[in-house]
Amino acid sequence: EAGVVQSPRYKIIEKKQPVAFWCNPISGHNTLYWYRQNLGQGPELLIRYENEEAVDDSQLPKDRFSAERLKGVDSTLKIQPAELGDSAVYLCASSSSGEQYFGPGTRLTVT
Amino acid sequence: DAKTTQPTSMDCAEGRAANLPCNHSTISGNEYVYWYRQIHSQGPQYIIHGLKNNETNEMASLIITEDRKSSTLILPHATLRDTAVYYCIVRVRWGEKLTFGTGTRLTIIP
Numbered sequence: 001e002a003g004v005v006q007s008p009r010y011k012i013i014e015k016k017q018p019v020a021f022w023c024n025p026i027s028g029h030n031t032l033y034w035y036r037q038n039l040g041q042g043p044e045l046l047i048r049y050e051n052e053e054a055v056d057d058s059q060l061p062k063d064r065f066s067a068e069r070l071k072g073v074d075s076t077l078k079i080q081p082a083e084l085g086d087s088a089v090y091l092c093a094s095s096s097s098g099e100q101y102f103g104p105g106t107r108l109t110v111t
Numbered sequence: 112d113a114k115t116t117q118p119t120s121m122d123c124a125e126g127r128a129a130n131l132p133c134n135h136s137t138i139s140g141n142e143y144v145y146w147y148r149q150i151h152s153q154g155p156q157y158i159i160h161g162l163k164n165n166e167t168n169e170m171a172s173l174i175i176t177e178d179r180k181s182s183t184l185i186l187p188h189a190t191l192r193d194t195a196v197y198y199c200i201v202r203v204r205w206g207e208k209l210t211f212g213t214g215t216r217l218t219i220i221p
Contacts, residue, residue, distance in 0.1 A: 004154070042198055042212055042213055042214060044211070045210075056208065091155075093154070093155075099157035100155075
């Protein structure tokens with residue numbers, strides 16, 4: 001069984017540029033999560049989807065961050081414009097009424 | 112979700128049992144104790160969870176005190192591949208967000 005797939009694995013951009021991350025969850029998992037992990041810290045939830053509905057986006061900085069999961073399968077997280085403080089690892093996870101399975105993450109560096 | 116307290120780091124000799132403590136003194140009656148670990152450059156991985164009884168699976172054992180205010184994750188025969196950051200998390204149920212702390216950085220010494 002394929003795990004959670006994320007791309008790209010690494011991304012370096014200049015500040016004020018846009019960036020997008022893609023996640024394909026495990027087949028059949030209806031719950032999808034995006035987390036952000038700063039260096040030396042544990043992951044923090046940005047948004048949680050149940051199918052295509054965002055059910056918890058309280059921690060998503062909505063002025064510059066957006067996310068979508070149009071068909072209830074894969075998802076895209078976007079930042080526009082990126083700031084220096086957005087440098088972090090962005091993790092996607094999925095679950096189906098069980099434990100969460102995480103992808104390898106996308107390491108974003110904003111210069 | 113209740114907060115947890117874990118030591119910042121621990122070392123363990125390869126082949127020995129690694130015992131990772133966690134304090135969760137404000138845990139509620141309906142909150143479970145979960146353990147995840149994160150190996151370098153990977154996403155977190157689920158290990159085990161429990162409510163009040165001790166639990167064991169192929170990866171580890173979880174010992175929860177009778178008052179549920181603390182727990183210990185036991186890796187019975189640690190290998191070098193067990194070097195990782197281990198997170199103890201308490202929450203109500205599956206599907207809720209995971210609230211990670213800073214975890215315990217476990218280093219297995221050859």
